[in-house]
Amino acid sequence: xxxxxxxxxxxxxxxxxxxxxxxxxxxxxxxxxxxxxxxxxxxxxxxxxxxxxxxxxxxxxxxxxxxxxxxxxxxxxxxxxxxxxxxxxxx
Amino acid sequence: xxxxxxxxxxxxxxxxxxxxxxxxxxxxxxxxxxxxxxxxxxxxxxxxxxxxxxxxxxxxxxxxxxxxxxxxxxxxxxxxxxxxxxxxxxxxxxxxxxxxxxxxxxxxxxxxxxxxxxxxxxxxxxxxxxxxxxxxxxxxxxxxxxxxxxxxxxxxxxxxxxxxxxxxxxxxxxxxxxxxxxxxxxxxxxxxxxxxxxxxxxxxxxxxxxxxxxxxxxxxxxxxxxxxxxxxxxxxxxxxxxxxxxxxxxxxxxxxxxxxxxxxxxxxxxxxxxxxxxxxxxxxxxxxxxxxxxxxxxxxxxxxxxxxxxxxxxxxxxxxxxxxxxxxxxxxxxxxxxxxxxxxxxxxxxxxxxxxxxxxxxxxxxxxxxxxxxxxxxxxxxxxxxxxxxxxxxxxxxxxxxxxxxxxxxxxxxxxxxxxxxxxxxxxxxxxxxxxxxxxxxxxxxxxxxxxxxxxxxxxxxxxxxxxxxxxxxxxxxxxxxxxxxxxxxxxxxxxxxxxxxxxxxxxxxxxxxxxxxxxxxxxxxxxxxxxxxxxxxxxxxxxxxxxxxxxxxxxxxxxxxxxxxxxxxxxxxxxxxxxxxxxxxxxxxxxxxxxxxxxxxxxxxxxxxxxxxxxxxxxxxxxxxxxxxxx
Numbered sequence: 001x002x003x004x005x006x007x008x009x010x011x012x013x014x015x016x017x018x019x020x021x022x023x024x025x026x027x028x029x030x031x032x033x034x035x036x037x038x039x040x041x042x043x044x045x046x047x048x049x050x051x052x053x054x055x056x057x058x059x060x061x062x063x064x065x066x067x068x069x070x071x072x073x074x075x076x077x078x079x080x081x082x083x084x085x086x087x088x089x090x091x
Numbered sequence: 092x093x094x095x096x097x098x099x100x101x102x103x104x105x106x107x108x109x110x111x112x113x114x115x116x117x118x119x120x121x122x123x124x125x126x127x128x129x130x131x132x133x134x135x136x137x138x139x140x141x142x143x144x145x146x147x148x149x150x151x152x153x154x155x156x157x158x159x160x161x162x163x164x165x166x167x168x169x170x171x172x173x174x175x176x177x178x179x180x181x182x183x184x185x186x187x188x189x190x191x192x193x194x195x196x197x198x199x200x201x202x203x204x205x206x207x208x209x210x211x212x213x214x215x216x217x218x219x220x221x222x223x224x225x226x227x228x229x230x231x232x233x234x235x236x237x238x239x240x241x242x243x244x245x246x247x248x249x250x251x252x253x254x255x256x257x258x259x260x261x262x263x264x265x266x267x268x269x270x271x272x273x274x275x276x277x278x279x280x281x282x283x284x285x286x287x288x289x290x291x292x293x294x295x296x297x298x299x300x301x302x303x304x305x306x307x308x309x310x311x312x313x314x315x316x317x318x319x320x321x322x323x324x325x326x327x328x329x330x331x332x333x334x335x336x337x338x339x340x341x342x343x344x345x346x347x348x349x350x351x352x353x354x355x356x357x358x359x360x361x362x363x364x365x366x367x368x369x370x371x372x373x374x375x376x377x378x379x380x381x382x383x384x385x386x387x388x389x390x391x392x393x394x395x396x397x398x399x400x401x402x403x404x405x406x407x408x409x410x411x412x413x414x415x416x417x418x419x420x421x422x423x424x425x426x427x428x429x430x431x432x433x434x435x436x437x438x439x440x441x442x443x444x445x446x447x448x449x450x451x452x453x454x455x456x457x458x459x460x461x462x463x464x465x466x467x468x469x470x471x472x473x474x475x476x477x478x479x480x481x482x483x484x485x486x487x488x489x490x491x492x493x494x495x496x497x498x499x500x501x502x503x504x505x506x507x508x509x510x511x512x513x514x515x516x517x518x519x520x521x522x523x524x525x526x527x528x529x530x531x532x533x534x535x536x537x538x539x540x541x542x543x544x545x546x547x548x549x550x551x552x553x554x555x556x557x558x559x560x561x562x563x564x565x566x567x568x569x570x571x572x573x574x575x576x577x578x579x580x581x582x583x584x585x586x587x588x589x590x591x592x593x594x595x596x597x598x599x600x601x602x603x604x605x606x607x608x609x610x611x612x613x614x615x616x617x618x619x620x621x622x623x624x625x626x627x628x629x630x631x632x633x634x635x636x637x638x639x640x641x642x643x644x645x646x647x648x649x650x651x652x653x654x655x656x657x658x659x660x661x662x663x664x665x666x667x668x669x670x671x672x673x674x675x676x677x678x679x680x681x682x683x684x685x686x687x688x689x690x691x692x693x694x695x696x697x698x699x700x701x702x703x704x705x706x707x708x709x710x711x712x713x714x715x716x717x718x719x720x721x722x723x
Binding site for chain 1: 330331332333334335337338342343344345346347349350367368371372373374376414560561562563606607608669670671672
């Protein structure tokens with residue numbers, strides 16, 4: 001299946017600012033996509049090896065259709081994955 | 092003997108008479124009220140501060156640490172300050188990090204209660220059990236950077252950070268009673284007790300600064316056990332929060348824009364997609380960032396330091412932007428000039444104003460200008476067109492200095508100004524406290540949270556939007572984060588979040604521990620190591636519930652109840668694109684009704700069910716006649 005990956009700052013440093021189109025096996029999970037990205041940039045290796053969602057979300061938020069994607073969530077053909085920085089709030 | 096984790100002493104200072112003394116902090120008080128503004132809730136209630144003029148001598152300004160201050164527990168060098176708010180007329184509180192709380196505690200005091208009014212400007216110098224009221228006439232009129240540095244010299248600064256005395260002070264805004272004046276610590280590194288006008292209360296007492304230094308030990312029940320426990324966990328906290336610490340709180344701005352969360356054009360606009368490239372943490376890193384800043388005992392380091400070296404705002408060198416400041420003074424005003432927003436931050440910090448309320452009232456004024464309700468004649472010549480950062484920066488300065496008629500009027504706060512000009516419809520507040528930078532249309536829980544928070548629109552008193560996003564609470568029935576538009580789950584989540592945060596805020600933990608993977612059971616363990624009380628999570632969360640409901644009772648006695656648990660029409664009638672397939676509006680009324688049912692609060696009168704009061708050991712609320720907020 002084909003996915004589009006759109007990096008936002010600061011991930012453009014590692015991946016460039018243009019969207020990336022990836023061909024991955026049907027039913028690939030986010031973790032598997034991060035493993036593919038890790039081949040482009042070593043910065044993504046620890047993210048691909050994340051021990052859990054909450055740890056990942058402290059480093060990177062991946063959105064698809066406005067929803068946060070989990071590590072072991074299967075993706076769909078045509079998904080656009082936005083790589084966004086982690087968020088907090090408060091002062 | 093002092094309860095373990097505490098010094099057993101609340102320092103009481105009467106600035107009218109110049110007398111000071113100590114009220115004992117007993118084990119029972121520690122168990123029931125924990126510390127921070129929990130202790131403040133009990134104290135202010137006992138002293139009937141709900142009857143006081145917020146800017147009069149009978150108001151009590153209460154600074155409090157918690158049981159973790161002065162220990163090795165990370166992210167706990169924090170204090171809370173509370174009083175009746177001059178901005179809202181109801182419960183007022185603000186929380187602050189930096190380098191101050193540990194020194195008050197190690198000087199021998201868990202809390203400081205200031206009442207009365209000195210007949211000339213003074214500052215307090217509190218060190219190892221000694222208390223002095225010193226003349227501050229030479230400091231009056233100075234900004235907070237200069238005040239901090241001068242007081243530090245006068246009381247004796249140490250060789251390096253951590254050995255210095257802590258100085259909490261006000262700037263011209265507090266002196267001149269700007270209703271959203273802040274109390275600042277750490278000078279140009281700028282940590283703020285920003286919200287609800289605590290700086291104006293301090294100024295109304297002619298109190299310019301409180302300097303603290305302490306070397307005493309805090310009694311801890313099991314320090315070796317605590318150290319062993321923390322040794323294992325510190326690395327995890329740093330690793331989990333790494334991404335967040337790398338770019339600071341403003342690092343997430345691209346995400347906030349995507350999620351339809353941050354304020355844009357006084358909450359009118361869905362997205363400001365060109366702005367994140369220019370005014371986010373990443374943009375700061377590429378341009379003006381010079382380093383990171385850590386509050387005392389912090390290991391995450393979300394703070395920034397910056398230096399603007401070129402352009403019209405060259406020369407700004409101080410604390411870097413936080414998310415709230417960047418939003419309310421950037422996107423909220425359609426300003427995407429990083430240096431300009433940083434300049435506004437500097438003015439707020441120097442003058443001592445709340446960056447949230449400062450940006451909010453300017454955003455309101457810009458909309459009023461856009462609508463023709465005010466003209467350039469009214470604005471003392473400032474062109475308040477959306478995006479005009481020069482005008483916004485100058486107005487920020489003038490408000491802090493209380494300079495000029497227009498700035499004086501805005502210094503009364505958004506709601507009072509809105510009432511003057513007939514703009515209440517687009518004043519975005521609850522109880523007169525301006526919205527922080529999280530949209531309830533993006534996180535439904537915040538609709539209920541803002542409406543029911545004791546100090547007004549406040550995302551921190553429940554932190555529910557975080558539990559609707561990236562943090563689970565398995566011990567409290569949430570094995571996964573709740574979906575941000577789950578209206579059915581939001582009321583209970585808000586109630587649980589409020590009880591939990593009342594507990595955290597009273598222990599004086601930084602909430603960013605959650606971003607380091609810390610869960611309530613970890614904090615419970617730390618509490619039991621420090622105090623030796625061996626309480627259960629349920630017992631501590633019940634203490635949090637007691638504290639939250641006590642503050643609600645305070646508000647009822649001020650004349651503020653369910654009639655003030657409101658949402659601005661813009662937020663419940665104008666939908667927002669939050670990046671999902673459909674535009675979003677929170678079903679506020681239904682969620683609020685369910686919240687009242689869960690809390691067992693009467694939705695008409697505000698009465699708290701007798702069985703709740705009995706269980707929590709709280710007084711029956713004094714149901715005063717309704718009084719408008721922001722009118723005292």
